[in-house]
Amino acid sequence: MSPRPPPPPPPQGSLTKNRRMSSKNGAERSAYFARREAARVLRRVLQGDDARRATASIKSLVYSPSVRNKRATFALVCQTLKYLPILKDVLAATSILNRKWKKQEELIYVTAYDILFGQQTAVMGDVENFLILHKDSLQTALARNSARHKVKKIEDMLQNNDVRVTKPRYIRVNTLKVDAESVIRELEKSNFVVSRDDTIPDVLVLPSGIDLHDHPLVLNGSFFLQGKASSMVAIALSPKPGWKVLDACAAPGNKTVHLAALMRGKGKIIACEFNAERVRILEKTIRRSGAPNVDIVNGDFLDINTSDPVFKEVRAILLDPSCSGSGISAERLDYLLPSYKKGDDADACNSERVKKLAAFQRKALLHALSFPAVERVVYSTCSVHQTENEDVIKSVLPLATSLNFELATPFPQWPHRGLPVFEGAEHLLRTDPAEDTEGFFIALFVKKCNSANNKLSRRTVPGKSMPSLSTKFMRGTRCKPYPFCKMSAMWLYKHLAKQRTRKSGHLRRMTQKG
Numbered sequence: 001m002s003p004r005p006p007p008p009p010p011p012q013g014s015l016t017k018n019r020r021m022s023s024k025n026g027a028e029r030s031a032y033f034a035r036r037e038a039a040r041v042l043r044r045v046l047q048g049d050d051a052r053r054a055t056a057s058i059k060s061l062v063y064s065p066s067v068r069n070k071r072a073t074f075a076l077v078c079q080t081l082k083y084l085p086i087l088k089d090v091l092a093a094t095s096i097l098n099r100k101w102k103k104q105e106e107l108i109y110v111t112a113y114d115i116l117f118g119q120q121t122a123v124m125g126d127v128e129n130f131l132i133l134h135k136d137s138l139q140t141a142l143a144r145n146s147a148r149h150k151v152k153k154i155e156d157m158l159q160n161n162d163v164r165v166t167k168p169r170y171i172r173v174n175t176l177k178v179d180a181e182s183v184i185r186e187l188e189k190s191n192f193v194v195s196r197d198d199t200i201p202d203v204l205v206l207p208s209g210i211d212l213h214d215h216p217l218v219l220n221g222s223f224f225l226q227g228k229a230s231s232m233v234a235i236a237l238s239p240k241p242g243w244k245v246l247d248a249c250a251a252p253g254n255k256t257v258h259l260a261a262l263m264r265g266k267g268k269i270i271a272c273e274f275n276a277e278r279v280r281i282l283e284k285t286i287r288r289s290g291a292p293n294v295d296i297v298n299g300d301f302l303d304i305n306t307s308d309p310v311f312k313e314v315r316a317i318l319l320d321p322s323c324s325g326s327g328i329s330a331e332r333l334d335y336l337l338p339s340y341k342k343g344d345d346a347d348a349c350n351s352e353r354v355k356k357l358a359a360f361q362r363k364a365l366l367h368a369l370s371f372p373a374v375e376r377v378v379y380s381t382c383s384v385h386q387t388e389n390e391d392v393i394k395s396v397l398p399l400a401t402s403l404n405f406e407l408a409t410p411f412p413q414w415p416h417r418g419l420p421v422f423e424g425a426e427h428l429l430r431t432d433p434a435e436d437t438e439g440f441f442i443a444l445f446v447k448k449c450n451s452a453n454n455k456l457s458r459r460t461v462p463g464k465s466m467p468s469l470s471t472k473f474m475r476g477t478r479c480k481p482y483p484f485c486k487m488s489a490m491w492l493y494k495h496l497a498k499q500r501t502r503k504s505g506h507l508r509r510m511t512q513k514g
């Protein structure tokens with residue numbers, strides 16, 4: 001068989017046309033995938049918002065490793081959320097969403113946004129074809145909607161909830177891998193303007209709006225995209241290298257790996273996280289940091305038996321429990337969520353959700369204080385609500401005092417302290433959302449000097465927290481006097497008894513080597 005002759009050369013001009021065609025196809029393909037990535041993120045965001053229990057913010061979902069086209073996905077999610085009320089009205093007016101398409105509701109919203117308001121000409125995909133088929137009726141419904149609202153431009157129908165704050169980009173150098181000077185040098189090579197933060201060692205400041213998520217020094221764990229206030233928490237705890245430390249509510253693990261850096265990788269950190277999905281993120285953070293001394297416990301912190309041999313030697317606890325996040329709501333883009341109402345944040349202080357969170361936070365803090373060998377406990381939230389901050393601290397003070405703890409003053413030079421709602425609130429630390437661009441809260445409990453009292457109480461309770469605590473409380477001989485009422489005594493007794501009966505055997509432990 002003779003070889004086939006080569007195909008004739010394409011006529012002049014068709015090569016550029018082909019190239020244009022294939023780059024158009026490439027753009028369409030990447031828009032197709034971005035819409036699907038955006039729809040997946042949108043589903044999680046809307047589900048979390050519906051349940052008022054978001055496990056992750058829009059940003060953290062978009063910047064998770066599973067999302068490939070982060071920039072396009074982020075833009076699509078934000079824009080779709082912004083136009084969502086209009087999109088819902090228009091889709092309802094056309095009645096085109098039957099049960100089949102409803103299953104892909106989020107993709108419908110993203111694609112409808114793209115077709116009606118976006119830049120993309122959506123030509124690939126089932127949902128795209130379906131919506132393009134109905135494009136005319138969608139546009140008619142949109143025009144009617146604008147007429148009903150008596151607006152000339154569609155934008156006039158959008159709720160202007162935008163409360164964005166411009167905030168510098170803070171990064172925390174991972175001193176387990178590099179020092180701050182080398183990170184500054186590397187960043188300056190790429191023309192970034194970098195300076196050192198004036199309060200927190202190893203925190204660097206860059207201008208706002210810089211996207212460093214994919215920066216090689218982030219990917220290799222040389223630095224973490226961690227805010228200034230968040231970086232204050234582990235420093236407030238200041239565990240010594242060699243200690244056993246518990247991070248009670250650990251994922252995604254920014255503070256866990258900061259603790260590891262402060263301890264120079266020596267000693268042991270136990271990172272406890274309840275949510276299995278977030279444990280995976282925690283594992284990645286730890287791996288990226290190179291921390292060699294972190295064990296992960298996938299379980300409920302409240303279920304930890306304080307007399308378990310693994311925990312009875314814990315000397316410091318970092319408790320950064322789930323909170324309303326009201327101090328970082330602008331940064332988390334909460335104003336884009338359907339449930340957001342202007343003025344919400346102020347009201348939310350007494351909402352059922354915040355009260356529930358505060359009840360958990362209080363329980364967790366009481367539990368942290370009851371570990372037999374614990375000397376330092378730091379409690380932090382990214383909330384501005386007194387309910388989750390000063391009120392929680394005030395409510396545990398009787399027990400804390402009975403256990404010989406006192407409030408210490410983290411960062412004594414810091415100007416913003418706790419709201420003056422009880423004596424001693426000046427020890428607490430707040431960051432101000434307006435001035436410091438985020439609202440954080442930190443309280444530090446320190447066991448009074450390693451006096452005879454402490455040594456004695458430890459000696460009398462070899463590994464068993466409950467009898468020692470109750471004995472100590474009942475006799476009241478080892479503690480500083482405190483106004484402790486009978487109710488609190490009963491509560492403490494019940495709390496500790498319940499804790500003893502809990503089984504911690506179901507906690508799954510995994511050792512993570514960096």
Ligand SMILES: C[S@@+](CC[C@H](N)C(=O)[O-])C[C@H]1O[C@@H](n2cnc3c(N)ncnc32)[C@H](O)[C@@H]1O
Pocket residue numbers: 230248249250251252253254255256272273274275278299300301302320321322323
């Ligand atoms: C505010 S985040 C912690 C952030 C973390 N400290 C950091 O800096 O990266 C709270 C975490 O606590 C977890 N959590 C909530 N309740 C818990 C519980 N009872 N036991 C363990 N973890 C819990 C949540 O799943 C969430 O991942």
